[in-house]
Amino acid sequence: MADSKPRTLFDKVWDAHVVEQLSDGTCVLYIDRHLVHEVTSPQAFEGLRLAGRKVRRPDATIAVADHNIPTEGRANGIKEEDSRIQVETLERNVVEFGVPYFPIMSPQQGIVHIIGPEQGISLPGMTIVCGDSHTSTHGAMGSLAFGIGTSEVEHVLATQTLLQNRAKNMLVRVDGVLPVGCTAKDIVLAIIGIIGTAGGTGHVIEFAGPAIRALDMAGRMTVCNMSIEAGARAGMIAPDETTFAYVRGKPYAPKGEALEQAIDWWRSLPADAGAVYDKTVVLDAATLAPMVTWGTNPEAVVAVTATVPDPAAEPDEAKRAQLARMVEYMGLVPGQKMTDLTIDVVFIGSCTNGRIEDIRAAAAIAKGRHVAAGVRAMVVPGSGIVRDQAEAEGLDKILLAAGFEWREPGCSMCLGMNPDKLTPGQRCASTSNRNFEGRQGPGGRTHLVSPAMAAAAAVTGRITDVRELG
Amino acid sequence: MDKFTTLTGVAAPLPMANVDTDKIIPARFLKTIKRTGLGVHLFDTLRFDADGAERPEFVLNQGPYRKAEILIAHENFGCGSSREHAPWALLDFGIRCVIAPDFADIFHNNTFKNGILPIRLPRAVCDQLMEDARQGDNARLTIDLAEQVVVRPNGERIRFEIDPFRKHLLLNGLDDISQTLQHAPSIDNYEARQVQEKSWMPGISV
Numbered sequence: 001m002a003d004s005k006p007r008t009l010f011d012k013v014w015d016a017h018v019v020e021q022l023s024d025g026t027c028v029l030y031i032d033r034h035l036v037h038e039v040t041s042p043q044a045f046e047g048l049r050l051a052g053r054k055v056r057r058p059d060a061t062i063a064v065a066d067h068n069i070p071t072e073g074r075a076n077g078i079k080e081e082d083s084r085i086q087v088e089t090l091e092r093n094v095v096e097f098g099v100p101y102f103p104i105m106s107p108q109q110g111i112v113h114i115i116g117p118e119q120g121i122s123l124p125g126m127t128i129v130c131g132d133s134h135t136s137t138h139g140a141m142g143s144l145a146f147g148i149g150t151s152e153v154e155h156v157l158a159t160q161t162l163l164q165n166r167a168k169n170m171l172v173r174v175d176g177v178l179p180v181g182c183t184a185k186d187i188v189l190a191i192i193g194i195i196g197t198a199g200g201t202g203h204v205i206e207f208a209g210p211a212i213r214a215l216d217m218a219g220r221m222t223v224c225n226m227s228i229e230a231g232a233r234a235g236m237i238a239p240d241e242t243t244f245a246y247v248r249g250k251p252y253a254p255k256g257e258a259l260e261q262a263i264d265w266w267r268s269l270p271a272d273a274g275a276v277y278d279k280t281v282v283l284d285a286a287t288l289a290p291m292v293t294w295g296t297n298p299e300a301v302v303a304v305t306a307t308v309p310d311p312a313a314e315p316d317e318a319k320r321a322q323l324a325r326m327v328e329y330m331g332l333v334p335g336q337k338m339t340d341l342t343i344d345v346v347f348i349g350s351c352t353n354g355r356i357e358d359i360r361a362a363a364a365i366a367k368g369r370h371v372a373a374g375v376r377a378m379v380v381p382g383s384g385i386v387r388d389q390a391e392a393e394g395l396d397k398i399l400l401a402a403g404f405e406w407r408e409p410g411c412s413m414c415l416g417m418n419p420d421k422l423t424p425g426q427r428c429a430s431t432s433n434r435n436f437e438g439r440q441g442p443g444g445r446t447h448l449v450s451p452a453m454a455a456a457a458a459v460t461g462r463i464t465d466v467r468e469l470g
Numbered sequence: 471m472d473k474f475t476t477l478t479g480v481a482a483p484l485p486m487a488n489v490d491t492d493k494i495i496p497a498r499f500l501k502t503i504k505r506t507g508l509g510v511h512l513f514d515t516l517r518f519d520a521d522g523a524e525r526p527e528f529v530l531n532q533g534p535y536r537k538a539e540i541l542i543a544h545e546n547f548g549c550g551s552s553r554e555h556a557p558w559a560l561l562d563f564g565i566r567c568v569i570a571p572d573f574a575d576i577f578h579n580n581t582f583k584n585g586i587l588p589i590r591l592p593r594a595v596c597d598q599l600m601e602d603a604r605q606g607d608n609a610r611l612t613i614d615l616a617e618q619v620v621v622r623p624n625g626e627r628i629r630f631e632i633d634p635f636r637k638h639l640l641l642n643g644l645d646d647i648s649q650t651l652q653h654a655p656s657i658d659n660y661e662a663r664q665v666q667e668k669s670w671m672p673g674i675s676v
């Protein structure tokens with residue numbers, strides 16, 4: 001039986017959700033929470049409609065529009081017609097199928113991966129899916145959370161299950177204490193730099209070790225958020241007292257006796273002693289520096305103190321060509337110091353770093369300083385709740401006084417589906433998660449960094465080691 | 471979904487690793503509420519310049535490859551976002567099979583749901599097929615799913631592995647939802663058990 005052998009966190013959550021195992025090992029896996037947004041759902045609802053099917057568990061589903069809504073002047077409606085049609089389509093679908101929805105003018109609206117934990121909709125031990133790869137974020141709660149395609153969105157809407165093969169277990173243990181100036185973002189960028197963008201393929205990564213335990217929930221979400229950039233199916237962190245304290249009092253979380261019952265179960269989820277992982281990677285947090293990506297995938301990352309790598313030094317021909325293309329696309333010179341790169345735009349936000357803790361970190365750097373001449377710096381809170389909280393703390397005033405833009409919540413320049421885009425050749429220090437060619441707008445050049453590093457870049461006008469600003 | 475049995479066609483060589491879904495279909499083309507019509511934007515930035523003119527050096531803009539039905543690439547194909555618009559764009563262009571050393575998980579899953587066959591073969595074999603593909607129209611590849619082989623123009627048969635359940639669905643053009651609904655009684659039982667054992671789990675309503 002499954003419980004005779006020591007199990008990992010992933011094993012336990014998986015086992016608790018297997019409805020049926022088919023003869024070839026494929027499992028019908030039960031899904032506790034399904035988050036739906038405007039971009040990957042229209043074709044799924046259309047599929048249901050054509051087949052005459054209903055949503056099986058509207059009470060396990062939540063919808064929100066985030067990807068292509070404007071982050072300015074939202075009350076006046078959405079100007080871009082195709083974006084407006086997608087949002088209106090979602091609004092029609094949630095009414096027709098009875099799915100709970102946070103309207104775009106409500107404070108609960110925000111990026112789907114911010115609002116799940118914030119509302120207590122995403123809880124430990126759950127299976128959570130969404131038609132978006134960064135669903136891995138919710139794994140910070142100690143849940144199994146992963147992104148799915150639109151056909152699978154339709155599958156979950158119709159059956160509340162997915163057909164899945166069990167992933168392998170990978171352990172990433174981060175020992176030691178994180179140095180001053182380094183954050184969860186630097187941990188996860190460093191990990192991707194080590195294991196590569198396909199290092200986690202086929203695996204669910206469990207992040208563990210003292211440096212992970214020491215992170216608050218926001219930091220844990222940042223780490224799990226980017227596990228997909230290492231190719232992993234999901235990232236998870238075992239629930240602990242930090243998790244339980246975070247859950248307490250969240251609007252949709254269980255309360256009172258029900259919460260205590262839930263916590264009893266959640267305490268049983270961490271890996272058993274002797275549980276076996278298919279792969280293990282160990283990292284010492286004490287050796288880290290603030291990180292910054294130089295190329296066009298998140299694995300192309302260096303410490304801020306380093307220089308642009310020289311593709312000529314790469315022995316493998318295909319890799320050499322790829323590195324050379326990155327250097328060219330990014331407009332770099334091999335050997336150039338990262339801190340010599342001047343930037344045009346700063347973007348602080350996204351499901352990676354759009355939480356209140358991130359905005360506090362940016363404001364701490366911005367306070368008493370000013371955005372450098374010629375730089376456009378925008379701060380986009382991850383949800384209406386984050387925005388309200390930041391305003392209650394006066395962070396908006398600090399940022400505005402320093403010359404930052406203070407905008408309405410959404411995905412914004414993380415993927416440039418709304419009007420917030422880079423123009424060709426513009427260089428951007430961004431707290432988002434992807435630096436692919438054209439991700440933030442055609443021809444745009446993205447350097448991924450932490451919120452403090454992004455704010456530092458804004459006030460100096462170049463990539464800057466935040467530790468030098470003190 | 472269309473069945474996938476055998477396919478003989480032109481293969482386009484795309485010797486790139488880490489072809490991400492933003493490359494396959496940039497985010498600005500995701501604002502559709504339909505599955506079709508995305509083929510014209512497939513590989514948009516590689517295929518067209520800023521003014522929308524074709525880049526002649528890109529493989530899909532060249533003679534026989536305009537009708538390619540097979541794509542051959544390097545490691546980690548389809549990494550990045552979960553957008554099913556990536557396989558929709560490939561399919562709409564006419565690609566029914568992608569061959570690479572390995573694929574990103576979500577993309578791999580998404581191809582099957584759309585009747586596209588992803589084939590994993592070792593890098594050295596992919597490089598051989600890449601050479602075949604460079605001969606364009608003169609070197610068609612044949613994929614036989616039932617037999618699980620890729621047949622090279624010289625007649626060599628290369629075996630590939632595929633999950634038996636996925637193979638069954640592809641060969642018969644079956645969609646997953648009707649398969650899963652055959653297990654509806656188990657799902658009912660699971661839910662009944664969950665109501666008992668996880669009574670703490672709240673429902674969502676707004």
Ligand code: SF4
Nearest residue numbers: 134350351411414415
């Ligand atoms: S913030 Fe960016 S990565 Fe996150 S859900 Fe939105 S578009 Fe995707």
